[in-house]
Amino acid sequence: MSSEDTLIHSDDPRHPANLICTLCKQFFYNNWCTGTGGGISIKDPETSHYYLAPSGVQKEQMRPEDLFVMDAQTLDYLRAPKLYKPSACTPLFVACYQKKDAGAIIHTHSQNAVVCSLIFGDEFRIANIEQIKAIPSGKVDPVTMKPIALSFFDTLRIPIIENMAHEDELIDDLHKTFIDYPNTCAVIVRRHGIFVWGPAIDKAKIFNEAIDYLMELAIKMHKLGIPPDCGIGEEKKHLAGP
């Protein structure tokens, strides 16, 4: 086996190359990564190498040998399959690694994200829903040094940026959200989808699932006339009664 191939071949289902393929398949069947859209990048916790999907591939058919591997320091490719170009999302994934200390980034073309971007302005907000507790507040407990999650009584805020003709043109607005929303673990791209990151792939997956649930719920609340960020008990005022 060549040294390039040892980077992507492993019997361990939790190896980044295997996990990216497994999760992309799951996300395809969840309607999050169809028609080659979306993708996942994982930083190998052992080597700190970035594992990236190629551009324009059917996400449910991806194999470990299709993946790019990047050195985190030099940003040189340690492995670059000749048949493919790297994902157009690569500069955005690298920005999340470098500026947000991400361990993994998930990009989906979730219809819930797209519809929320059509309903709401520059920010998606939802409050007082149990599932919010799955999302990090961005704060750390000073005693345990563990991340603190949002509470049931908090409001989740996710910035919405405008889509561009090419994925890499989103980079300036993504950087701006890092400044304006230092605690966010996600950015919605209008009429496009969402980027969600976490300190490791398991966390990023949980955050992505929880946010998607909350976006779906927000769309249902909006259809009923209930603002998703309304206070507890306030919903009665908004419901169209007889």
Ligand SMILES: CSCCC(=O)C(=O)COP(=O)(O)O
């Ligand atoms: C129909 S997908 C258009 C590109 C895109 O938004 C995306 O998420 C996938 O880009 P990639 O270069 O990774 O195929």
Ligand SMILES: [Zn+2]
């Ligand atoms: Zn995309």
